[in-house]
Amino acid sequence: MPVYTFRIQRNQKNGQGVLESRYQEYTLELPETTTVLNALEELKADQDGTITFRQSCRSAICGSCAMKISGRTRLACKTHVETVARNGVIELAPMANQPVLKDLVVDIGPFFRKVHQIKPYLEEGPEKAASVDRTSYDQVNHVTQCIMCGCCYSDCTMKEVSDEFIGPAALAKAFRFVSDPREGQKTARLQELSEAGGVWSCTRCAMCIDSCPKDVKPMEAIVKLRTRGMEKGFVDGPGPRHALAFHQDIQKWGDLNEFTLLQRTVGILGSIAELGTAFHLLKRGKIPSPFPHQAKGVEQLRTIYQLLEKNPIDVETKAKEVVPE
Amino acid sequence: MSLEFAYYPGCAAKQVQKEADWAAQAVARELGITLHAMPQATCCGAVSLRESKPAFSLAVAARILSEAEAQGRHLATICNTCLQTLSHANYRFKNEPELLEKINGVITQAGVRAYKASINVYHLLWVITDQVDPALLRQKIKKPLNGMRVAPFYGCHNLRPAEILAAKGGEKADHLDRLIELLGGAPVAYSGHDKCCGFHVMLSDAREMRTMVANNCLNAKDAGAEVMISPCTLCDMAMGAYQKPAEDAVGKEIKLPEMNFAQLLGMAMGISPETLGISRLHVDPSAVLAARKVL
Numbered sequence A: 001m002p003v004y005t006f007r008i009q010r011n012q013k014n015g016q017g018v019l020e021s022r023y024q025e026y027t028l029e030l031p032e033t034t035t036v037l038n039a040l041e042e043l044k045a046d047q048d049g050t051i052t053f054r055q056s057c058r059s060a061i062c063g064s065c066a067m068k069i070s071g072r073t074r075l076a077c078k079t080h081v082e083t084v085a086r087n088g089v090i091e092l093a094p095m096a097n098q099p100v101l102k103d104l105v106v107d108i109g110p111f112f113r114k115v116h117q118i119k120p121y122l123e124e125g126p127e128k129a130a131s132v133d134r135t136s137y138d139q140v141n142h143v144t145q146c147i148m149c150g151c152c153y154s155d156c157t158m159k160e161v162s163d164e165f166i167g168p169a170a171l172a173k174a175f176r177f178v179s180d181p182r183e184g185q186k187t188a189r190l191q192e193l194s195e196a197g198g199v200w201s202c203t204r205c206a207m208c209i210d211s212c213p214k215d216v217k218p219m220e221a222i223v224k225l226r227t228r229g230m231e232k233g234f235v236d237g238p239g240p241r242h243a244l245a246f247h248q249d250i251q252k253w254g255d256l257n258e259f260t261l262l263q264r265t266v267g268i269l270g271s272i273a274e275l276g277t278a279f280h281l282l283k284r285g286k287i288p289s290p291f292p293h294q295a296k297g298v299e300q301l302r303t304i305y306q307l308l309e310k311n312p313i314d315v316e317t318k319a320k321e322v323v324p325e
Numbered sequence B: 001m002s003l004e005f006a007y008y009p010g011c012a013a014k015q016v017q018k019e020a021d022w023a024a025q026a027v028a029r030e031l032g033i034t035l036h037a038m039p040q041a042t043c044c045g046a047v048s049l050r051e052s053k054p055a056f057s058l059a060v061a062a063r064i065l066s067e068a069e070a071q072g073r074h075l076a077t078i079c080n081t082c083l084q085t086l087s088h089a090n091y092r093f094k095n096e097p098e099l100l101e102k103i104n105g106v107i108t109q110a111g112v113r114a115y116k117a118s119i120n121v122y123h124l125l126w127v128i129t130d131q132v133d134p135a136l137l138r139q140k141i142k143k144p145l146n147g148m149r150v151a152p153f154y155g156c157h158n159l160r161p162a163e164i165l166a167a168k169g170g171e172k173a174d175h176l177d178r179l180i181e182l183l184g185g186a187p188v189a190y191s192g193h194d195k196c197c198g199f200h201v202m203l204s205d206a207r208e209m210r211t212m213v214a215n216n217c218l219n220a221k222d223a224g225a226e227v228m229i230s231p232c233t234l235c236d237m238a239m240g241a242y243q244k245p246a247e248d249a250v251g252k253e254i255k256l257p258e259m260n261f262a263q264l265l266g267m268a269m270g271i272s273p274e275t276l277g278i279s280r281l282h283v284d285p286s287a288v289l290a291a292r293k294v295l
Helices: A036-046 A109-117 A134-143 A151-155 A168-178 A186-193 A207-211 A218-231 A238-252 A258-273 A275-282 A299-310 B018-030 B046-052 B054-071 B080-095 B097-109 B124-130 B134-140 B175-182 B206-222 B233-241 B243-250 B261-268 B286-291
Strands: A003-013 A019-029 A066-069 A072-075 A089-093 A100-102 B003-008 B033-036 B074-077 B121-123 B149-152 B227-230 B258-260
Touching (some): A003 A036, A072 A151, A072 A207, A151 A207, A168 A186, A168 A218, A186 A218, A218 A238, A218 B046, A275 B243, A299 B097, B018 B033, B018 B124, B018 B258, B046 B080, B054 B074, B054 B080, B054 B097, B074 B080, B074 B124, B080 B097, B080 B121, B080 B233, B124 B175, B124 B261, B134 B175, B206 B243, B227 B233, B227 B261, B233 B258
Parallel strands (some): B003 B074, B074 B121, B149 B227, B227 B258
Antiparallel strands (some): A003 A019, A066 A089
């Protein structure tokens, strides 16, 4: 059986109550398909009873054992040691973007406060549908697999630099309510989600798609929330203004008119604020031409655009229908 | 084997990041890769068009992919966001025949040839690391990097979502590291190689974007990087041109030369700095290149 080295981040309070961080190494001989959680339990039982971590269901359903495993946040119970060993070494650390309490345990309070911020329950209101047909769940079902483990929140590149950002899991949950026919406040939700720290602060890095152990694809839900928000007229912000500039340019020029894109995204005042950056870019000739190259046959796109405006087609991805066993 | 591609440089490489296009064309010529122009190709719409006009964005992508298909060639790009956008559409076209049929129904009415979903979307970097004979590449290296410590910055849209990226993306992708080794450099391992450059929130979340740039660059520098390379014109813009604004935002000096992968590859091939547009870089790499005898 192969021997694995576990390099574990130990976080413990010193005499003054200040958290101190260090790495400690342990070795174990294990079959390749052992889960990281089983390995941790073996370490705790046989080598060091002080290693602290959370775990519960062992079946990738409770989300308790999420931790950084070799650089990415994963469920320890769902991860085989062989898939994450780098030259025989497996590095374990607590989830990021959350306060560490001890060793591999974090305070999940901030994460759940973001979930509460989006009001994770159906609300009464004027948009509540009287009947629910079976196709209406093709959007809801995308995100109901979420187990609130926080893997996406821990790996989120925007959360790393922003306290305000709601984060992928909570936004995916918000999409679930916006898509639910029984929800009475869909538009009000979209308005709130279009504000600072909401859907427009996502970098679109897709880290949450690859980190999610349940294939929820939070970023895809965020993209759909942006579309729905703009459709409801919540277009007053750099994010939506920037998004809306694209289809105008593509029809007119074929390419983006980067020269006027700035002004259209952040407005005149914003552009003046950006002037310092613009001068900095100008020093190396990095200011676009006001007349971008025009693609051949760009008029085809104008026709296509008008055809689609007249007869819209639904291209949204749909979740597979879940048939109860 | 002849390597011929329909070449899709993307908007940034035609405007503010011209040097990436110059470098790509120059290295491709040396490596026997023929990049054929796509005169009808428009902007791919990036992450934005998919949000504002989802069906139109797929039609725009289908029109671009169809032009390459009509040439009988796969498409190669040098922008990660174009790569992801076109790969995403292509993935859907290949897996959802009814969707392709609907989109073709619209574009053909405008006189666009129907797309048959027969081609693949590649990054030029993937072509160079996976399709060019490594022996040929080694033979073309006239000025090896002599152990230069190079931080690979992959960029999100070169890696994720792994599902759609022709099996080249994902967590285990190492193509940029392999290229650095081939050039005689030492790839630097650092936290940030697969993170976000912030380009797409540059205007909506300006402070956060600058913090991302600073964190990525400083992590690379702390890990010993002398220079950073990326395969993306947008990452180049963020990590290079916006490095000074990032320094101002976080109040720390960074001064890490950042360049497009094709520029460093071109330098190692002995192509002139003028051809590669080295003078257009915001953080001048000349001293680092000279110290390692690449310049």
